[in-house]
Amino acid sequence: MIDFNEYVDNYEELHTKNIKQSGFKPAYFDEHKIKTLSNDFFRNKQSNKKIRFLNFGCGIGKSEIYINQYFRNVEITSVDISIKSILKAKARNVQFKNIDFKHFTELQELYFDSKFDVIFLANVLHHIPVNLHLNTLSFLKSQLDQDGYFYLFEHNPKNFLTKKAFHSCEFDMGCEMISDKTIIQMLKNTGYHNIKRKFILFFPKFFHFLIPLEKYLYFLSLGGQYWVKGTR
Numbered sequence: 613m614i615d616f617n618e619y620v621d622n623y624e625e626l627h628t629k630n631i632k633q634s635g636f637k638p639a640y641f642d643e644h645k646i647k648t649l650s651n652d653f654f655r656n657k658q659s660n661k662k663i664r665f666l667n668f669g670c671g672i673g674k675s676e677i678y679i680n681q682y683f684r685n686v687e688i689t690s691v692d693i694s695i696k697s698i699l700k701a702k703a704r705n706v707q708f709k710n711i712d713f714k715h716f717t718e719l720q721e722l723y724f725d726s727k728f729d730v731i732f733l734a735n736v737l738h739h740i741p742v743n744l745h746l747n748t749l750s751f752l753k754s755q756l757d758q759d760g761y762f763y764l765f766e767h768n769p770k771n772f773l774t775k776k777a778f779h780s781c782e783f784d785m786g787c788e789m790i791s792d793k794t795i796i797q798m799l800k801n802t803g804y805h806n807i808k809r810k811f812i813l814f815f816p817k818f819f820h821f822l823i824p825l826e827k828y829l830y831f832l833s834l835g836g837q838y839w840v841k842g843t844r
């Protein structure tokens with residue numbers, strides 16, 4: 613598998629180059645995911661209590677700014693197996709006092725004081741060896757609060773542009789895209805409940821005026837990415 617320690621210094625540059633065809637900058641996609649997730653979360657849960665949020669495979673910490681923006685009362689734990697990514701993520705988010713960044717090498721090393729209301733994975737699972745997928749999903753389920761939500765975002769192999777970008781991306785070399793159906797099956801196999809899937813990111817920037825229509829297209833398997841959610 614790819615060692616992200618080698619990509620920390622030019623991760624953003626490579627990513628920007630890779631998604632150039634969409635017309636968007638990486639931050640657009642980072643924010644889109646958190647906005648989508650928070651809309652769904654707060655539709656299901658009206659609560660003023662502090663949200664415990666786990667960003668699993670946080671990389672260089674590009675989502676934390678949006679997690680803080682869309683979840684006002686939140687305590688974030690961000691973990692990754694790449695030590696250099698964690699160090700960069702820490703430096704990048706130094707202004708936030710509500711984030712605990714943790715490096716780990718094996719799941720068994722991860723210990724959390726409490727369960728999470730939200731567990732979030734953004735384009736991480738395809739970087740984890742296939743033989744560890746079920747273990748990882750099962751471990752994450754065990755870290756979910758009884759009323760918590762698990763959200764996993766992945767590239768959609770059915771979208772031609774996404775597929776092209778994936779196969780030309782240096783840090784996706786040797787990885788396989790994972791279909792929504794495979795993820796749903798794995799979530800079922802690991803005992804998740806209330807599993808739902810939605811497709812997102814249908815339009816490039818050139819067609820930005822169509823973006824408000826995206827929320828009606830979630831069932832079409834043509835979006836650039838998809839997300840799957842589940843509960844314990």
Ligand SMILES: C[S@@+](CC[C@H](N)C(=O)[O-])C[C@H]1O[C@@H](n2cnc3c(N)ncnc32)[C@H](O)[C@@H]1O
Pocket residue numbers: 616668669670671672673674675691692693694697733734735736739740
């Ligand atoms: C494409 S990056 C995505 C980073 C971040 N989620 C984002 O959206 O910017 C994939 C990340 O998954 C991490 N990763 C790979 N294998 C992992 C594992 N077994 N457990 C946790 N993170 C892992 C990598 O180190 C890398 O930071």
